[in-house]
Every structure is written in structure tokens, then in C-alpha cells.
Amino acid sequence: MALPRSFGLGALLVVLAVLPAILPNDFYLDVAIRMAINAVVVIGLNLLIGYTGQISLGHAGFLGIGAYASAILTANYGWPSAAAMLAGAIGSGGLALLVARPILRLKGHYLAMATLGLGIIISIVLVNEVALTGGPDGMSVPNFSLFGFEIASEQAWYWVVAVLLLGTTWLALNLIDSPAGRALQAIHGSEIAARVAGIDTTAAKVRIFVLSAVLTSIMGSVTAHYLAFVTPTLSDFFHSIALVTMVVIGGMASIYGSLLGAVLLTALPQVLAGLEGGETVVFGLILIVTMIFLPRGLVPSLALRRLALRRRRA
Amino acid sequence: MSLLAVSHLTREFGGVKAVDDVSFQIEAGTIHAVIGPNGAGKTTLFNLITGVYTPSSGTMRFAGTEANHQPPERLARLGMSRTFQNLQICMNMSAIANVMVGAHLRLNHGLFAGMFHLPTLRRADRACREEAAELMRFVGVGAYIDAHASEMPYGALKRLEIARSLAAKPKLLLLDEPAAGLNDSETHEVDALIQKLPPAGVTVVLVEHDMKLVMNISDRILVLNYGRRLAEGTPREIRENPDVIAAYLGTGG
Ligand SMILES: Nc1ncnc2c1ncn2[C@@H]1O[C@H](COP(=O)(O)OP(=O)(O)OP(=O)(O)O)[C@@H](O)[C@H]1O
Ligand SMILES: [Mg+2]
Numbered sequence: 187m188a189l190p191r192s193f194g195l196g197a198l199l200v201v202l203a204v205l206p207a208i209l210p211n212d213f214y215l216d217v218a219i220r221m222a223i224n225a226v227v228v229i230g231l232n233l234l235i236g237y238t239g240q241i242s243l244g245h246a247g248f249l250g251i252g253a254y255a256s257a258i259l260t261a262n263y264g265w266p267s268a269a270a271m272l273a274g275a276i277g278s279g280g281l282a283l284l285v286a287r288p289i290l291r292l293k294g295h296y297l298a299m300a301t302l303g304l305g306i307i308i309s310i311v312l313v314n315e316v317a318l319t320g321g322p323d324g325m326s327v328p329n330f331s332l333f334g335f336e337i338a339s340e341q342a343w344y345w346v347v348a349v350l351l352l353g354t355t356w357l358a359l360n361l362i363d364s365p366a367g368r369a370l371q372a373i374h375g376s377e378i379a380a381r382v383a384g385i386d387t388t389a390a391k392v393r394i395f396v397l398s399a400v401l402t403s404i405m406g407s408v409t410a411h412y413l414a415f416v417t418p419t420l421s422d423f424f425h426s427i428a429l430v431t432m433v434v435i436g437g438m439a440s441i442y443g444s445l446l447g448a449v450l451l452t453a454l455p456q457v458l459a460g461l462e463g464g465e466t467v468v469f470g471l472i473l474i475v476t477m478i479f480l481p482r483g484l485v486p487s488l489a490l491r492r493l494a495l496r497r498r499r500a
Numbered sequence: 501m502s503l504l505a506v507s508h509l510t511r512e513f514g515g516v517k518a519v520d521d522v523s524f525q526i527e528a529g530t531i532h533a534v535i536g537p538n539g540a541g542k543t544t545l546f547n548l549i550t551g552v553y554t555p556s557s558g559t560m561r562f563a564g565t566e567a568n569h570q571p572p573e574r575l576a577r578l579g580m581s582r583t584f585q586n587l588q589i590c591m592n593m594s595a596i597a598n599v600m601v602g603a604h605l606r607l608n609h610g611l612f613a614g615m616f617h618l619p620t621l622r623r624a625d626r627a628c629r630e631e632a633a634e635l636m637r638f639v640g641v642g643a644y645i646d647a648h649a650s651e652m653p654y655g656a657l658k659r660l661e662i663a664r665s666l667a668a669k670p671k672l673l674l675l676d677e678p679a680a681g682l683n684d685s686e687t688h689e690v691d692a693l694i695q696k697l698p699p700a701g702v703t704v705v706l707v708e709h710d711m712k713l714v715m716n717i718s719d720r721i722l723v724l725n726y727g728r729r730l731a732e733g734t735p736r737e738i739r740e741n742p743d744v745i746a747a748y749l750g751t752g753g
Contacts, residue, residue, distance in 0.1 A: 357615040364614030364621060365600075365607040365628075368593070372601045375590020382550060382588075383668060384576030384605040393611050439592060 191359050194442060198355060202348040212340045217456055219340070219412060222347040223405050225448035226354045228432045229441060230401035235430065236438035237362060238394050239374030240290060241298045243426050244305025248278045248399045250312050250421020252406025254319055257327040257416045262318075267330045271407040278403030279396050286392040305426050312418040324417030327410045343412050350408070351445075354401070358441050370394055371439070424466060431469055435476050437483025446484055501564065503528040503672055503703050504549070509558035511548055518544040520727035521558075526720075528671070531694065531704045533714045536724035537747070542707045543585050545724065546674050549705075550582050551575045563671055577605060579671030583661040583678060585707070591650045595641070595660055598649050599632035600625075602667030628667075635663040640689045655682045659690065666702070673697065674705045679713060691717060715739065723747070 202222075209215050227249065234240050255274025259265040265273070289300045312319050319325060330337045337346055361367040372380040373387050380387050410416045419425065428451060436447025451469070458465045480487040502525040511519045519541045526532045534542050547553040549560065551572040560567050563578045570578075581602070590598050607628060613621050633645050639659040644652050652660065658678060665673055675694070679687040687710065695717050697704050708714050714721065714735070721738045723730040731741045738744055 360617040361611070361614045364617065364625065365604060365609040366611050366614035368597055368601050369604055369609055371593050371597070372590050372604075375592045375598075376588040378552060378572070379584070379588035379590065379664075380601065381572040382552075382576060382582055383601050383664070384573050385601075385609075386573050397611060 191363070195352070195356060195359070198445075199352060202352060205348075206341065206344055215340045215344055217453065219343050219347050221449045221452040222344075222351045223409055223412070224429070224432060224452050225351055225445050226347075227402050227405045227429060228436070228444040228448045229354050229358050230398035231429055232433045232436075232438065232441065232444045233358060233361070233370065234394050234398045235433050236440065236443075237367070237374060238370040238391060240391055240395065241294075241430075242301040242395070242398075243298050243423075243430060244301040244303070244308070245398070245402050245429055246421045246423070246425035247305035247308030248282070248402040249406035249409065249425065250308050250418065251278045251281070252403030253410035253416045253420050254312055254406075255403075256407035256410045257325050258318055260328050261325060266332075267328070267407075267411060268332055271404060274407050275400045275403045278406075279400040282396040282399035283392065286395045287388065290388065290391040290395060302423070302426075305421070306423060309418055309421045309423065312421055319418070322418060324415055326415050327413070329414070330408075330411035337411070347408065347412075350405075355441060355445070362439075362441070366390075374439075428469060431473050433483075434473060435483055437485040437487070440483065440485040440489075443483050443485030450484075502526055502561075503563060504705075505561040506549065507559045509545070509548055509560065510556045511544055511553055512556045517727045519548060519555075519724075522722075522724070522727075522729050524722050524729065524732055526672070526703060526705060528703050529698045529701075530719040531698060531706060531717055533706045533708060533718035533721045534724060535708065535711075535714055535721060536730070540724040541727040542724055543676055544727075546582060546676050546705075546707065550580060550674060576668065576670075579669075580674070581665040581668045581670035581672070582674035583658075583665055583676055585676040585680065587654075587657055587661065589649050589657050589661060593649055595644045595647045595649050595652060596629060596632050596636065598660060599635055599663045599667050600628055602664035603628050603632070605668065632663070632667060635666055636660070639663045639666070639693055640686075655686045658682060659686075659693075662690075662693070666697075670702060672703045672705065674707075676707045677709065678706070679708060679710055687713065 205218055206215060209218065231242065231245055234242055252274040255277055256267065256270045259270035259273055260267050285304060289297065292300055313322055337343060369380065369385045369390050372383065372385060373390060377387055409420065432447035432451045433444060435450065436445065437443025454468065455465045458468055476483065504526040507523045509519055509522045510517060522545060534545060536542055544553065548555050551570050554569055562575065562580060565578065567575060567578065590601065607624055608621050636642055636645055639662050641656045641659050641663065644656055658681065662678060679690050682690060691713050694704055694706065706718065718735055720733065721735055722732045723738060723744050725747050730747060731738055731744050
């Protein structure tokens with residue numbers, strides 16, 4: 187909110203547009219695509235966690251549902267990719283809607299445990315339904331095709347996820363600056379004040395939970411087609427934690443923070459490629475250090491510092 | 501017919517009756533004070549009226565409808581709003597956004613309308629922002645229109661809460677100790693502010709410890725003691741009521 191909306195979006199547009207031209211090869215393009223996919227998921231998750239104040243430690247489960255809906259329905263049943271993606275989104279949204287009311291009545295640790303459990307159950311189902319999912323070995327996924335066009339090349343995928351990211355950023359920035367978005371933030375600030383103002387807090391929490399689940403599911407489908415292969419690790423607990431870490435490090439209740447968090451933590455495993463299995467440890471360390479020194483996350487902390495500086499000068 | 505009619509309202513907490521068989525009526529266009537010693541049940545009464553607590557027994561009529569066991573968000577739709585004794589400001593939001601939250605029910609708060617910033621929504625939102633700024637000036641916190649809630653001092657936050665509740669354009673506004681913690685000049689401002697409300701169509705129920713303020717601005721006063729109704733009447737009747745004098749002995753009321 188520190189920057190005018192058109193400025194931030196314009197800057198993002200420029201960065202996304204010139205990036206493929208300056209990236210030396212497909213390896214970097216691949217990293218950029220993964221960053222953008224994560225960024226979209228993290229924006230949705232930040233709306234739930236950072237803005238509305240409702241934690242979810244199970245969102246990778248929805249990623250798994252989307253990915254496997256696309257994989258199974260296109261590979262095994264010959265569905266068109268868009269229809270499979272839609273089916274996954276409806277499945278994720280339906281499941282989210284079903285569990286949201288009982289789950290979102292819980293607060294704090296209880297909500298964390300319940301969403302954690304949800305994610306773990308989804309992950310276990312994907313691992314154990316070997317006949318359908320290929321089990322822990324995963325399964326391969328056909329190319330995404332729409333109206334006879336196939337999205338196969340690295341370049342094509344880059345432009346697809348770039349548009350998705352730009353669109354999601356725009357929608358999210360709009361939302362937080364609208365009555366519905368203020369209602370979400372009011373729930374975080376004071377649930378009782380929100381209710382007295384006429385906000386149906388349960389309904390609002392359910393809706394944002396479902397919305398973020400659907401968005402995550404769609405990105406799960408995108409991931410499956412892009413990688414052309416899915417394994418259940420996509421949906422596991424560690425992936426959920428990684429997503430939450432991106433929210434926290436970039437900054438709670440900050441859309442651009444979500445972008446930064448996704449970019450940094452997606453780059454990290456590449457940087458740490460030498461450290462066999464050490465990346466989870468480093469993730470944990472980064473989370474702890476951020477919580478101690480920048481508890482608001484990177485973008486909000488920097489914005490505050492800038493504000494303080496300007497005040498001092500004024 | 502009265503705007504609010506409460507009959508035999510009772511709320512127990514583990515055998516203790518915080519509010520015990522309280523009945524009273526509030527006429528539209530008046531200022532009604534609720535007074536009583538600490539722990540008398542004033543805030544509990546507010547919580548019962550606004551649906552924050554459900555009563556153990558008793559009934560309530562508000563704005564012409566039976567309003568028993570309604571949650572706060574439903575009562576808000578009927579035109580009820582309140583402030584809190586312990587501040588309930590959203591510290592994660594800007595000052596003006598806090599006030600705009602109060603206008604929630606009058607705006608299009610659909611998720612998709614918000615995401616796509618429909619032109620009608622944008623126009624209504626801009627008007628709402630201007631109204632919110634106007635309300636902030638009205639309650640005397642115009643200096644904080646561009647501030648974040650977390651940067652505001654206590655006295656300003658108290659009044660920001662009043663601005664938020666007024667943004668709902670309520671029929672009935674319950675103020676729980678709006679002058680607590682304010683200095684003398686701020687108290688005077690709040691005093692003047694409350695008196696402007698009934699002519700503007702807002703009926704006021706006021707919990708306040710400042711007896712001078714209460715006696716000056718109230719049309720009627722309800723006195724609670726140990727959860728029970730001790731007396732109810734005009735300021736003059738209350739001042740001369742022997743039970744009230746006994747309960748308030750030494751406090752100069
Ligand atoms: N949620 C609760 N659980 C248990 N007891 C409560 C609860 N809320 C209020 N009480 C009790 O009910 C009684 C009345 O409290 P209440 O807050 O309504 O008093 P009050 O008149 O507002 O006092 P004050 O002037 O100090 O604000 C007190 O004894 C209090 O401890
Ligand atoms: Mg009280």
C-alpha cells in the first residue's frame with residue numbers, strides 16, 4: 187500500500203516482460219517459472235494467513251489435489267486438460283468448503299493442527315492409492331493443450347505463468363483495497379469489532395479459505411503439466427511449511443512481500459544444491475532468524491523503516 | 501413504541517448473576533445512561549443487548565422485531581452498533597480503513613466485486629472514504645486521517661471507535677465508557693459529540709462513570725447494582741433516589 191497500485195503492477199509487468207530476454211538459458215527460465223507458480227500460491231495463502239489471520243499448514247494438499255486431478259483425468263481418462271484442471275479446482279473448492287466451517291471455528295494452535303491434519307490426509311491418500319496415482323513413484327502427465335494449442339516449451343510456460351502471476355497480483359491488490367478485503371483484515375484485527383460492524387466473520391473466513399484452496403489447486407494443475415510428472419511430495423507437509431515460510435519471510439499482509447518470499451525461497455534450493463538434504467534445515471534457520479529480527483517479514487519491515495525515515499525528515 | 505425493550509434479562513457466569521432480571525425500555529431519539537459501581541454488570545448488559553453474549557433468560561425487542569439470541573452481525577443489520585470499554589481497534593489497518601469497516605453493510609462486500617474493482621464499487625468506496633474522513637473530523641480526530649491506527653494515541657483511538665460505529669449509520673449506538681482515559685478537554689469534546697447524535701437520528705445508550713457528564717446529557721438513567729436494576733428515571737429522580745444515594749454514598753453522585 188506504500189506504492190500506488192499502478193506503479194507496482196507496472197514495475198512487475200516490466201520485470202516479467204524483460205526477464206526472458208536477459209536470462210542466459212532455460213535453466214534460469216525454469217527457476218523463474220517455479221518462482222512465479224509459488225508466488226501465485228503464496229499470494230492466495232497470504233490473503234488467508236496474513237490478511238485474515240487464519241493459519242493453514244495444509245495448503246500443499248490442495249496443490250496435490252489439483253496436480254493429481256489433472257494428471258489422472260488427462261493421462262488415464264483422456265479428459266481435455268482445461269476440464270481436468272477445472273475438476274481439480276472444483277474438488278479442492280468443494281473439500282475446502284466442506285471442512286472450512288468446522289475447521290475455521292478453531293483458533294490458533296487448534297486451527298494449525300486441523301489444517302495440518304487435512305494436508306497430511308490428502309498426502310497419504312495420494313501415496314497409498316497406487317492404482318490411481320502411481321503411489322510414491324508418481325506418474326507422468328501429458329502436455330497442457332487448449333483449442334488445439336499445446337503448451338510445451340519453457341518459453342510458452344513462462345508466458346502462461348507470468349500472465350497468471352500478473353493477474354493474481356492485480357486481483358489481490360484490488361481485493362485488499364475493497365470492502366470485502368477490509369472485512370478480512372478487520373477479522374484479523376478484532377473479530378468482535380468486525381461482527382458488530384455487520385461482518386459475517388464465519389462466512390468471510392470460509393470464502394477466503396475456499397478461494398485460496400481453488401487458486402492453489404489451479405497452480406497444482408499448472409505444476410503437473412509444466413513438470414510433466416507428479417509425485418506426492420508436492421502435497422506433503424514440508425511443502426506446506428515451505429509455502430507458509432514464504433508468506434512469513436516476504437511479509438504477512440503484503441502482496442509484494444508474497445512475491446519476494448516466493449522468489450527468495452524458490453531460489454534457495456538452487457543456491458544450496460550442494461547441501462544434500464540440508465535445505466530443510468536452512469529453511470528452518472531462515473524462518474527463525476526472520477521471526478527474531480524482522481518479525482513482520484521483509485517487505486512490511488522495510489516499508490516501516492522507509493516511513494520512519496520520511497517522518498524524521500519531515 | 502420504544503426502540504429497544506429489554507425484559508427480565510439475566511446472565512449467569514458459573515452461578516454468579518452478572519445481570520439479574522433487568523428490564524427497561526429506550527425511546528428513540530434519547531440519551532439513556534447506564535450507571536453503577538465497578539462490576540455492576542454494565543458491560544455484560546451491553547454484551548447481551550448486542551448479541552456478544554447470549555442471555556441465560558429474558559427477551560429483547562429491537563426496532564420492531566423480536567431480537568432474542570441474534571448474533572451481533574444480525575443485530576447490526578437491524579441498526580445496532582457499539583463501542584467497547586477495552587478498545588477494539590484493528591491495529592493492522594489504517595485509521596480511515598477502520599472507520600470504513602463500519603460502513604461494511606452499506607457497501608458491496610462481495611469477494612468478486614472486490615477482486616475486479618467494479619466501477620460502481622470503486623465509486624461507492626471513494627464516497628465511503630470521504631464520508632469516513634468527514635466522520636473522523638466530526639469526532640475530532642481529523643489530524644489522523646492519513647495515519648495508521650497503530651500510530652494513534654489512546655484518546656484518539658477511543659474516538660476513532662465512535663467514528664467507526666457511526667459509519668454504520670446506526671439507529672441505536674451503545675457507548676461503553678467513551679470518556680474513560682480521556683483528559684478534561686477531550687471529555688468535553690466527547691460530551692458535545694454525544695449530544696449531537698439524537699438530533700441526527702442516533703439513539704444513544706451510554707455507560708459512563710463521570711457523573712457530571714451523565715447528569716448533564718442523559719434523558720434517562722438506569723442504575724445497576726450487583727447485576728440488578730436499582731433504579732430508573734430522569735437525572736433528577738435518580739439524584740434524589742434514596743437507594744441510589746445509599747449505593748453511591750461518598751462518591752458525590
Ligand atoms: N465472560 C465472563 N466470564 C465470567 N465472569 C464475567 C464475564 N464477564 C463479566 N463477568 C463478571 O460479571 C460481573 C459484571 O461485570 P461487568 O464487566 O459487566 O461490570 P461493569 O459494570 O461493566 O464494570 P466496570 O465498571 O468495571 O466496567 C463481574 O463480576 C465480572 O467479573
Ligand atoms: Mg464495564
